[in-house]
Amino acid sequence: MINPKLFFLIAFAFLTSAAFAQTSITSGDKTFEIGGVIAGYVNYRFPNPGYNSYKKDEFAFRNLRLWIQGRTKTRWHYELQVDVLPLVSGGSTAENPALVTAEVDYSAKLFKNLPSLNIKLGYDKLPYSMSVQESIFSTAFWQRATFCKGDYFSQRDLGLTLHTNFWKQKINIYGGAYSGLGEAIFTANGGDTDPSGHLEYVGRIDVATSSRYRYEEVDYRQTPFPNLRFGINARYANKTQPAGQSLPAPVAGVPLQGPYGISVVNGKKLIYGGDISFSYRGFSAQFETDIIVIHPADSADPLYYGTSREVNKGVVKAGGFFVQANYFLKPAKSVFSTRFDYQNPNNLAYGYEKWINFAYAYQINGWRSTLKIQYYRPLHQDATQNPLNYTGQIRMGWQYEF
Numbered sequence: 577m578i579n580p581k582l583f584f585l586i587a588f589a590f591l592t593s594a595a596f597a598q599t600s601i602t603s604g605d606k607t608f609e610i611g612g613v614i615a616g617y618v619n620y621r622f623p624n625p626g627y628n629s630y631k632k633d634e635f636a637f638r639n640l641r642l643w644i645q646g647r648t649k650t651r652w653h654y655e656l657q658v659d660v661l662p663l664v665s666g667g668s669t670a671e672n673p674a675l676v677t678a679e680v681d682y683s684a685k686l687f688k689n690l691p692s693l694n695i696k697l698g699y700d701k702l703p704y705s706m707s708v709q710e711s712i713f714s715t716a717f718w719q720r721a722t723f724c725k726g727d728y729f730s731q732r733d734l735g736l737t738l739h740t741n742f743w744k745q746k747i748n749i750y751g752g753a754y755s756g757l758g759e760a761i762f763t764a765n766g767g768d769t770d771p772s773g774h775l776e777y778v779g780r781i782d783v784a785t786s787s788r789y790r791y792e793e794v795d796y797r798q799t800p801f802p803n804l805r806f807g808i809n810a811r812y813a814n815k816t817q818p819a820g821q822s823l824p825a826p827v828a829g830v831p832l833q834g835p836y837g838i839s840v841v842n843g844k845k846l847i848y849g850g851d852i853s854f855s856y857r858g859f860s861a862q863f864e865t866d867i868i869v870i871h872p873a874d875s876a877d878p879l880y881y882g883t884s885r886e887v888n889k890g891v892v893k894a895g896g897f898f899v900q901a902n903y904f905l906k907p908a909k910s911v912f913s914t915r916f917d918y919q920n921p922n923n924l925a926y927g928y929e930k931w932i933n934f935a936y937a938y939q940i941n942g943w944r945s946t947l948k949i950q951y952y953r954p955l956h957q958d959a960t961q962n963p964l965n966y967t968g969q970i971r972m973g974w975q976y977e978f
Contacts, residue, residue, distance in 0.1 A: 617973025670726020703750035723896035730758025782807035
């Protein structure tokens, strides 16, 4: 028998799919927009033996996201985006934050024959990781690959971003400097930077072969020519704390820091990675890998897992990769996706995880009103660092943009 809450969710999706629309106001060369998205699901978990009392059936609203944005035709753009649910509950995470975006963007034409330089100041996604750049609302999945959800590195931060492009937007270059505290910047020390006084630096370059490549997992545009994009990115932070000082508690704690304690560390942290994307006539595929090299400042740091200096050499390594394939069957308004994830959050702990994911999305009205279902199963459990209470999970629900 179908869950009555799920039945209500599906019925409401169909009844309201054409009831609302994003509000847009234009005056001269200025445009102002108000919109949002609501998303909810039913989640079923299949418990491991011995965990029959483990909660496995839940109904939850994932998002009630609202945004306002404005722009002029030539120079300025601003945006404020918040998610009401984590804002009210206090359960903000990197993957589902209360404050999503608060930024101002200015397009500066410095030289006549060169592309404009976009200067963005504020709080927004960092120009690192292909997966992070893509909207979770334009994919069949309910969540990103395991190592891109914010447990390994922050998705958002406060700072300055520079961006320019060449070759009809086929080459994009990003660079910026940020607080290095990620999603915890507004709760740490009342919004001040950490005692180290050092910033985090991030850079990215991506190149597409045949046309401008948008950060979209699914080729719902039915790209008429094969399009391949390559990207590389890196980020570095030295958050070594002065004697007698420590990272603020909101930074070091869960959920903003994740279960592995490596999102922000007392020490030096270098992350680098690359990605490849492909799209053609409804078929698309992505691959991304990231490697993390950490030098904890404290020889007794828990990240060393009690190993001696001779064993750890003062270095902790982590990383992961995912490979994903998608197909958009336009006549059926359907998206089919599958993804394989691998992650190792600490090479000294001798643990890693492998996941297999399957997802399906039915577009009632494009991505504006979509029913989604995702099944994900751990193929290998990291019993040392992140023991799981379940053998698989199904998440199905609906998202609606208004």
